[in-house]
Amino acid sequence: MPDVSRRSATAPASPIRRLYPLAEEAKRRGKKVYHLNIGQPDIPTPEEYLQGIRGADVEVLAYSPSQGLPEAIEAFRAYYAEWGIELAPDELIVTAGGSEAVLFAFQVVCDPGDQVLVPEPFYPNYNGFSHLAGVELVPITTTREEGFHLPPRQEIARLITPRTKGILFSNPGNPTGVVYREEELELLAELALRHDLFLIADEVYREFVYEGVHRSVLSMPELRGHAIMVDSISKRLSACGARIGAFASRNPEVLAAARRCAMARLSPPTLEQLGLAAFMAHPRHRDVMLGMVEEYRRRREVLSEQLSHIPGVLFHKPEGAFYMMLGLPVDDAEAFVRWMLTDFPGEETVMLAPGEGFYKTRGLGADEARIAYVLKEQDLVRACQLLKEGLELYQEVAPRAQV
């Protein structure tokens, strides 16, 4: 039999994948599992969006233009205009989710063998696309102690090599909840200008800011030629399965290159673009999104309060998004997550995402886990109780469990 390619054989699988069978097995034993490990919100998708899909007047479900339907492009433009960002119609491309926008960014910015800096801990899916695109991610390590804000300039500058083509960052951050401050964005801008790098901002959590102010790379005039913005409606419309995102820039060469990438895959899904157009045309659309954000703001408060009562658990209260990196009082967070699924007694348990998968630097994150606060308040409270009980019991039995 022929061998599969090295790139596909070595493509990184999500580390959490190998824990799923344990969660499934626990459920088969009748256990209720609180999933704090995934970024799939439980909030209903707004009726205004779903109705836009159901009511779409479509006789032939045709390809959309590869850049996106004009209606969807207008909807994105109207949305950005609400954030004070004016974009021309040809300055954005509708993508199959934020994922495809990230892929386009890697393809446009890098040839195989090039490097992109990225603050760690970072969203593990960056690994998959960068690997398949032959791009090396170089981590800028950030710490919980500093609230996952950027390290001093020289620590970033020393990572830049002739192969460095860009800096990718998510703002607000997954998994850290960091919202970058004005001076941090200015630092990144200065580095990008000085070293001729693209600045790729993943802004899918733009709406979810609880402290500080979000600033888009597209609102920084000096970055006109350097900025690429990656976006998605998945989170702000609780519509992850819609697969609608956007790639935006003000650099004509970047846009031309991204359009070529977009042509290859023909088009993003048509109906979900019409849904977005209908949603944005709805007078209540901003209220709907704000309602969503308020729900996460409350969850963040509840979660922070609950976690503060668990001895040994360390965290920085997230400024945005809906994630939190926890420091756990264990040596091996993955072993603890496993144990919670296999050995923790009782009818219920909780699943976290082990921290190592969010770091590129080997050894970091071993005692950490990510929480996504995508469950309703009462479930978050119960999940925290289970986590507390689990940690207490695990610390008693751990010497045995870890043998």
Add this chain to the structure above:
Amino acid sequence: MPDVSRRSATAPASPIRRLYPLAEEAKRRGKKVYHLNIGQPDIPTPEEYLQGIRGADVEVLAYSPSQGLPEAIEAFRAYYAEWGIELAPDELIVTAGGSEAVLFAFQVVCDPGDQVLVPEPFYPNYNGFSHLAGVELVPITTTREEGFHLPPRQEIARLITPRTKGILFSNPGNPTGVVYREEELELLAELALRHDLFLIADEVYREFVYEGVHRSVLSMPELRGHAIMVDSISKRLSACGARIGAFASRNPEVLAAARRCAMARLSPPTLEQLGLAAFMAHPRHRDVMLGMVEEYRRRREVLSEQLSHIPGVLFHKPEGAFYMMLGLPVDDAEAFVRWMLTDFPGEETVMLAPGEGFYKTRGLGADEARIAYVLKEQDLVRACQLLKEGLELYQEVAPRAQV
């Protein structure tokens, strides 16, 4: 400003793209343009499919598993079973259209610098994905005189190098309408086995066979380890904008590698998968698809009859799909297509796809054009009249037009 990557700057744009502004300009002048140049059918998407989307009971429009929703996997399995192909649930992956399945195939089969053989003329979108994946396409030239069937064994075998990893072919063929004969598939199978190559069959036109019998690579037991099948519902459900396709194989390593590619992009669109499940559960689903095929069969007859009355136009009556490569009595088919859009007098004109874009070998296809018979009969008749008039007039004025 930083430079964009070489790969994105040099990614092939669809050659037809540069003609679109001329078509738009003609329409602005009030001209009706019959588009025989695109593979976007005009046939309404079956209500049974659209109803499956509109009626989907979805509260949270969530990610589907990256392999696809279990319901959609079952729907594909049920569909293949109707063709006598039994697949296990983990032997297929739901993709964002056939396009993504082709991309996964390139990524799984090849590392950058590897080669894939492909009979030409071929579907131009193979160029985009192979380029972005760093894969070199090596053409196996076929001719209208031979009905675009494969050349003798030695002409294919001599193209195989140590860098050759696979043979990609569409069956039935876009743009040729070829349906490969049993002995051709056996020849490809023998070459794949002898040289340890993957055989990648793009079978999205499986339903559209008017002469001969379609045989899937998945029905050839000796190819168990070597066969990859690429599929899509775009054409058989006239649902190009749904972005639902499939990648299938019986080779566990291929499947594992493709699942890793699939994980990186999270999931295909959710609602369109539910639509497919509803469609396949509908008792009339096979009749609906057969009705679609009958419509194309009639169009093929009408088109062939009409074209046979145009002096100097050469074609092989297509055995499948809904395309036809025409030999035109002009030196430069692209110049003729342009002229039809800019200079042809009257209220109406016709747009074809110039032939060169379907060939990799330079110089081939200059006097050819592809027709997609995706218009209703009366429009096909009118388009052929216009083509006839256009060719007559062009042959008179061509010496001047081509100066």
